[in-house]
Amino acid sequence: MAQTAQQRTIASVENEAQRVFALQREAYGRHPFPSYAERVNNLRRVERVLVDNKQAIADAISADFGHRAFEESMMAELFTSIDGLRDACKRLEGWMAPQKRHTSVLFATGSNRVIPMPKGVVGIISPWNYPLFLTISPLTSVLAAGNRAMIKMASNSQHLCRLLAEKLRAVFSEDTLAILPGVRAQDFSSLPYDHLIFTGSADAGKNVMRAAAEHLTPVTLELGGKSPTIVCDDFDVDEAASRILYAKLLNAGQTCLAPDYVMVSEGRRDAFVAAAKRIVPKRYPDTGSSQYTSVIDDKSYRRLRATLEDARAKGAEVIPLVPDGRFDDTLRKFPPHIIVGVTDDMTVMKDEIFGPLLPVKTYQSLDEVIAYVNGRDRPLGFYVFTNDRSAEHKLVYSTISGGVTVNNCMLHVAQHDLPFGGIGASGMGQYHGHEGFLEFSKLRPVFTSPRLPILDMFYPPYTKKHRKILDLLIRFKR
Numbered sequence: 001m002a003q004t005a006q007q008r009t010i011a012s013v014e015n016e017a018q019r020v021f022a023l024q025r026e027a028y029g030r031h032p033f034p035s036y037a038e039r040v041n042n043l044r045r046v047e048r049v050l051v052d053n054k055q056a057i058a059d060a061i062s063a064d065f066g067h068r069a070f071e072e073s074m075m076a077e078l079f080t081s082i083d084g085l086r087d088a089c090k091r092l093e094g095w096m097a098p099q100k101r102h103t104s105v106l107f108a109t110g111s112n113r114v115i116p117m118p119k120g121v122v123g124i125i126s127p128w129n130y131p132l133f134l135t136i137s138p139l140t141s142v143l144a145a146g147n148r149a150m151i152k153m154a155s156n157s158q159h160l161c162r163l164l165a166e167k168l169r170a171v172f173s174e175d176t177l178a179i180l181p182g183v184r185a186q187d188f189s190s191l192p193y194d195h196l197i198f199t200g201s202a203d204a205g206k207n208v209m210r211a212a213a214e215h216l217t218p219v220t221l222e223l224g225g226k227s228p229t230i231v232c233d234d235f236d237v238d239e240a241a242s243r244i245l246y247a248k249l250l251n252a253g254q255t256c257l258a259p260d261y262v263m264v265s266e267g268r269r270d271a272f273v274a275a276a277k278r279i280v281p282k283r284y285p286d287t288g289s290s291q292y293t294s295v296i297d298d299k300s301y302r303r304l305r306a307t308l309e310d311a312r313a314k315g316a317e318v319i320p321l322v323p324d325g326r327f328d329d330t331l332r333k334f335p336p337h338i339i340v341g342v343t344d345d346m347t348v349m350k351d352e353i354f355g356p357l358l359p360v361k362t363y364q365s366l367d368e369v370i371a372y373v374n375g376r377d378r379p380l381g382f383y384v385f386t387n388d389r390s391a392e393h394k395l396v397y398s399t400i401s402g403g404v405t406v407n408n409c410m411l412h413v414a415q416h417d418l419p420f421g422g423i424g425a426s427g428m429g430q431y432h433g434h435e436g437f438l439e440f441s442k443l444r445p446v447f448t449s450p451r452l453p454i455l456d457m458f459y460p461p462y463t464k465k466h467r468k469i470l471d472l473l474i475r476f477k478r
Helices: 005-030 036-052 054-065 070-096 133-144 155-169 185-189 202-213 237-253 266-283 298-313 366-374 389-397 433-439 454-458 464-475
Strands: 099-101 111-118 121-125 148-152 177-179 195-199 219-222 227-231 259-265 317-320 337-340 357-363 381-385 403-406 441-448
Touching (some): 005 121, 036 070, 054 155, 070 237, 070 433, 121 133, 133 433, 155 177, 185 202, 195 202, 202 219, 227 366, 237 259, 237 266, 237 357, 259 266, 266 337, 298 317, 298 337, 298 357, 357 366, 381 389, 433 441, 454 464
Parallel strands (some): 121 148, 148 177, 227 259, 227 381, 259 357, 381 403
Antiparallel strands (some): 111 441
């Protein structure tokens, strides 16, 4: 039976991915260890593409969203990406240096070292919510480690995808770096990479991991979850609300690290809500304006409307934070709301929100907070607002999460010298900075045997002398 035009197009995209993979694997075989100068040159070429095309990049992201505030793209995506590239260039020489290691007593006249080696060809699957940063940030670690990279961007990010593919193709050979517009995730992730990093939903992450398992490909999964935000009684409630709401409403809440729900003591709930009602209208007096980002697509917009109505129907109080904020079904502008009186059977407390809805729960003790957080999937972020070091210590050391920001939200992801990654349902593996370099490197141990023939004394046939020597070694203390 003859193929349709659509089938031929899909087949050609699949073949393109296979073709580029073969090119990169062959290039890795020819040149498996790029020099420090080559790696820095690669990082600086990526940086130059971003700097030279910043307006076009912001416009492409906005086109993909329907509308995205220019300042959000510049700050949360372009600056953070460029800053990470520059930081890697400064630190790379130290990261690449072989590490000397101690030798055990029997081999004391030999030597040990560890050489960070490139793994080979790394696949990067990036999401739509921060499509530039969550492409360039892992790419920075991949290139710093000396690998070659293939990139599949989200179907909702094709304006940006095509722009980056064009600009990077002009300065990189595709046997080093290639972005592949149009390729499907299942076709991309089924290739036998030397490492695969995926950022996205937990369900999609499971599919990626299954595909990678066919080739025993190691994976880094950056997922999401419901990041808790705890406001302790000693912290100023207005300041906490100001910082939490900035993080929550950035990108209209479409952030994997966004504070997903807030826990305040019972006596301070109303003060927190009142602060939110004062703060948000000043920042977003008109949610239909260019300052406020659209929800990415109709499916997500409808899901958020349904989540809000589910909470209302189950008895929660839904509080609009912008008095004149209107739902715009055409532009997919979704005004921010706080939801109080939430219960665990509500969708807003079961699923990751990924939008401008903020549930507020109350607590009576920090032990209650800890039990609630630990009774749920391990989150990507955990946020604690307190100036009391003992309360901070208790909350941080009694829970587990991908990362922590104290007295703010999400800012740990912007620190280049901190690893970024999840745990459990929020992901596995980590990147950024030195840990990112290590994630995409094989730490290759090298032992150089002693020149003196010390081991000769252990060659058989065995005698009483062997037992005496072994007994001496076992009892020896260094």
